Amino acid sequence: MNFIDLAAQYQHLKERIDLRIKRVLDHGTYIMGPEVFELEEKLAEYVGVKHAITCANGTDALQLSLMVLDIGPGDVVFCPTFTFFATAEVIAYAGATPVFVDSDIDTFNMCPEHLEVQINRILVEKKLTPKAIISVDLFGLPANYPRIEAIAKKYQLRLIEDAAQGFGGEISGKKAGAFGDIATTSFFPAKPLGCYGDGGAVFTNNDEYAELVKSYRVHGKGRDKYDNVRIGINSRLDTIQAAILLEKLAEFPIELKKRNNIAHYYSQSLPSSFIKPRIPSEYSSSWAQYTLLVEDREAVREQYAAKGIPTMIYYGTCMHNQTAFSHLGYTDEDFPVASMLAEKVLSLPMHPYLPASTSDYDDAN
Numbered sequence: 466m467n468f469i470d471l472a473a474q475y476q477h478l479k480e481r482i483d484l485r486i487k488r489v490l491d492h493g494t495y496i497m498g499p500e501v502f503e504l505e506e507k508l509a510e511y512v513g514v515k516h517a518i519t520c521a522n523g524t525d526a527l528q529l530s531l532m533v534l535d536i537g538p539g540d541v542v543f544c545p546t547f548t549f550f551a552t553a554e555v556i557a558y559a560g561a562t563p564v565f566v567d568s569d570i571d572t573f574n575m576c577p578e579h580l581e582v583q584i585n586r587i588l589v590e591k592k593l594t595p596k597a598i599i600s601v602d603l604f605g606l607p608a609n610y611p612r613i614e615a616i617a618k619k620y621q622l623r624l625i626e627d628a629a630q631g632f633g634g635e636i637s638g639k640k641a642g643a644f645g646d647i648a649t650t651s652f653f654p655a656k657p658l659g660c661y662g663d664g665g666a667v668f669t670n671n672d673e674y675a676e677l678v679k680s681y682r683v684h685g686k687g688r689d690k691y692d693n694v695r696i697g698i699n700s701r702l703d704t705i706q707a708a709i710l711l712e713k714l715a716e717f718p719i720e721l722k723k724r725n726n727i728a729h730y731y732s733q734s735l736p737s738s739f740i741k742p743r744i745p746s747e748y749s750s751s752w753a754q755y756t757l758l759v760e761d762r763e764a765v766r767e768q769y770a771a772k773g774i775p776t777m778i779y780y781g782t783c784m785h786n787q788t789a790f791s792h793l794g795y796t797d798e799d800f801p802v803a804s805m806l807a808e809k810v811l812s813l814p815m816h817p818y819l820p821a822s823t824s825d826y827d828d829a830n
């Protein structure tokens with residue numbers, strides 16, 4: 466059994482994907498070809514936003530968003546400590562200071578109460594300027610946007626939704642990628658919507674932000690890439706990856722249903738001693754990961770491994786414990802929930818081509 470089975474997915478979509486790739490090879494516009502713009506239209510339509518702008522990966526999508534919001538030295542950006550490194554990395558790379566926030570014990574997403582505590586702490590210290598929040602749709606579940614959007618408004622902070630894992634998730638029918646001022650996703654192969662290499666996108670309803678992203682992703686272009694009006698980067702999605710994504714996006718709603726079926730099966734059949742993912746009412750997850758809380762994690766992993774079931778740990782190290790952020794001086798006591806999660810989380814295989822039910826998991830305990 467595979468943790469994620471990209472080969473099975475390719476076999477299922479092979480004819481369509483091969484045809485799409487061949488068309489790109491035939492027309493030869495490998496950079497910014499017509500498939501890129503076709504994909505951007507379809508992505509905007511799926512997410513329900515005015516603009517979808519593709520780029521080279523999900524980390525660049527975050528970096529481009531911080532460039533658009535003009536975030537740099539002296540600024541603070543709040544983000545969860547329990548996330549993938551890229552969320553916090555881009556803040557530091559922009560020269561700003563990441564301030565970490567603890568997790569909600571039920572959803573594992575950023576805790577709105579602790580976010581407000583951290584904002585007030587920075588305001589009282591008066592050393593740095595709070596500028597923005599990056600919230601993460603962890604494991605596919607959108608963060609608590611009703612609360613976080615209200616906090617962003619109250620303190621006049623910009624809000625970036627990191628939907629690298631959340632693409633396909635929803636709150637009350639509103640799709641991940643449509644929250645905040647600007648949102649980002651990743652098409653890394655293992656994400657809910659992945660391509661066959663690196664890829665990413667930025668989503669926004671703001672026309673000015675969209676124009677800036679389009680400029681920044683091509684060397685700060687003005688009229689064209691030889692007219693440079695600002696310092697940008699080179700971050701484009703390859704036409705071949707866009708062609709692959711067009712076929713994968715068409716299949717995505719069906720795959721999302723299958724992921725939900727697997728999650729439902731897991732939640733019904735796994736031992737009651739495991740704490741299973743909790744999805745608040747009105748929310749739906751894209752199930753980037755199916756992540757349990759277990760006591761004695763190593764023993765449980767070994768039991769699954771003995772049955773040929775791979776498991777993963779997302780994430781065993783919070784941002785505040787990463788060597789690269791040790792200078793910020795945080796300890797586990799600052800983030801009690803996230804520190805507990807890092808000790809107990811365990812992710813099970815999750816992909817649409819798993820058998821809808823399998824008895825292998827049932828008696829691991």
Ligand SMILES: *Cc1c(COP(=O)(O)O)cnc(C)c1O
Nearest residue numbers: 522523524549551552629651653
């Ligand atoms: C994967 C991921 C990213 C980065 O995406 P890449 O395409 O790998 O650069 C950013 N944030 C989160 C939460 C992720 O899971």
